[in-house]
Amino acid sequence: MQPPEHWRGTEPVRILAPDGTPVGEPDVGLDPEGLRSLARWMVLARRLDRECVALQRQGELTVYPGFEGQEAAQVGTAAALGPDDVVFPTFRELAAALVRGVDPVRYLWYHRGTWHGGPYDPRATGFGPICVPVATQLPHAVGHAIGTALDGRDVVTVGFIGDGATSEGDFHEAANLAAVRRAPCVLVVQNNGWAISVPTAAQTAGEIWRRADGYGMPGVRVDGNDVLAVYRVVREAVERARRGGGPTLIEALTYRIGAHSTADDAARYRDPEEVERARAFDPIARYTAWLTAAGHLDEATLAAWEQEAERFAGRVRAELVEQGPPPDAWLFEWVYAAPPATFEREREAALAALGDEAAGP
């Protein structure tokens, strides 16, 4: 089995080989229930992801960026956090959002074109708004970490970012600031091999995790399709941050099985054989093989999760498609905390004009 091109170089931290055979210590401090829950989340997430692609094809979502193949990197990271820890995501972390308790229907308002940013409550869920301008969420994660540390709160902040986004200035500025302030945060790069049509090798000539050294923080390269390894590595980084040990940069090697988004045609730039080869490294098959061999999982439980995933996807679909366009008033609703009088006048005139328009000429 030939791993994806961008996995070359330094061997990542790995607990399970791609076929599920342990090659490291599988005791990561989770009881059987906790171990099973990692698999259950991955099964639910993958089913929902596929439902979203279908919803887009049926015109129920505008554009959807799928995460198939990246379930372990996201679920492993999210599961390693404490209840008060906070995540600042990119636009591809629906699996992490599920684990953190974000309502998927609210989340998907974004991709339905119903509302921007965080139509769920970022404070209540500890999950920041969906962030599309690449890398710009990373300084937010670092600032949040600096803020909670100033308050003496026991909170660790995770910032997700993609391989392509590490080319932006904001990545460098965030990582450097985090290190000099010893901010309690973990920067998780999901290196899925592609940034739209640009492969990792054309994005960066070195290994991403190694940059940590230049910033003066620990860096780790982990097999991002090995959920146990991701869980352990993130857990260690979170604990270090909690103890005042500062930030960690984690490069999780994974693979983007789908196109960049439903608007993208990956066949224009990517050999389909590469995708077929990458499927041999599937994170769910690897983990359930080990769980089963270790006696933590049986056929019936797996089948029950699959049924649960079916119902879950069906419920999300049903609730989502009910969602009509928001009222015109939302255009003006949350722009200012203290709306200036000029703004109020424009609001009134605009809503009147739009009302007239709806009434017809």
Add this chain to the structure above:
Amino acid sequence: MSAPIATDRERGTAHTMVGALNAALRDAMRDDERVLVFGEDVGRLGGVFRVTDGLQAEFPDRVFDTPISEAGIVGAAVGLAFAGWKSVVELQFDAFSYPALEQVIDHVAKMRSRTLGRVEMPIVLRIPSFGGIGGKEHHGESPETYYVHTAGLKVVVPSGAIDAYRLLRRSIADPDPVVFLEPKARYWAKEPGELTVDGPGIGEAVTVREGRACSLIAYGAMVARCLEAADVVAAEGLDVRVVDLRSLVPLDDDALRRAAEETGRIVIVHEAPKTLGLGAEIAARVMELAFDHLEAPPVRVTGWDVPYPPAALEERYRPSVARIVAGIRRAVTY
């Protein structure tokens, strides 16, 4: 990889704006071997809108993908200009031009002046812009005011395929930096005609419909909407002029003056928010140029002063035909 979608000029068929822009880049690179094309996904993929489709195959050394680094891309274009290269850079979407603003404002726009005219910046920044395609957040913004407000830049916006070809060729040939804003909503609209550099240049507006009752002043995708609105009121016997600005910097003062003198009533239409949008500048200019000829205060039909909304609300934000018609009525009944 699929075949290039560049339109075949010889066939004289209808062109999409994407095809016309592709042809303009290809022809410019054939004519001038100092022209480079680079940016995110412009090489192998041919751009997320396929504007650069097939160019890398024809010019392997002069068309390349960059890392996702807008500030670095535009900064490199400045350095390349020092080395005598002419860069045509693609910034993938309106809002993703913002990380490069520092380079654009501090260097691209000012380098000529800072070097006493010794170093020119023949750079073209192509930015797919404006709304109307049901895009996500950050994919529908109107960034023109940021650029228009920066002295040293020229700013152009084509409204159709034929003019897109001409304007892009003119922009690449221009010794000054040009911000080239492409209305995504018009990318796939077809227009028959010949692709040629001949015709109106940068700084010249074009009257696309004659009329005396009032003048609609617009650019980009709003030109087509203004023509629709003009048709609606024509049915009531109002003949409305439609002026396609094409060039936001420099503005065509003569065309603005003529519109004010000959119709007396000015309606400005754009998607950008009202406050400090182009409408503010045009209203001020027509008052300076032809105050005595105005029969009514200039009317602005614009996006609201709010963040660009999600897809479900974007047509409640962009000026609709109905809102333009209402603007015409306000101007003519004043």
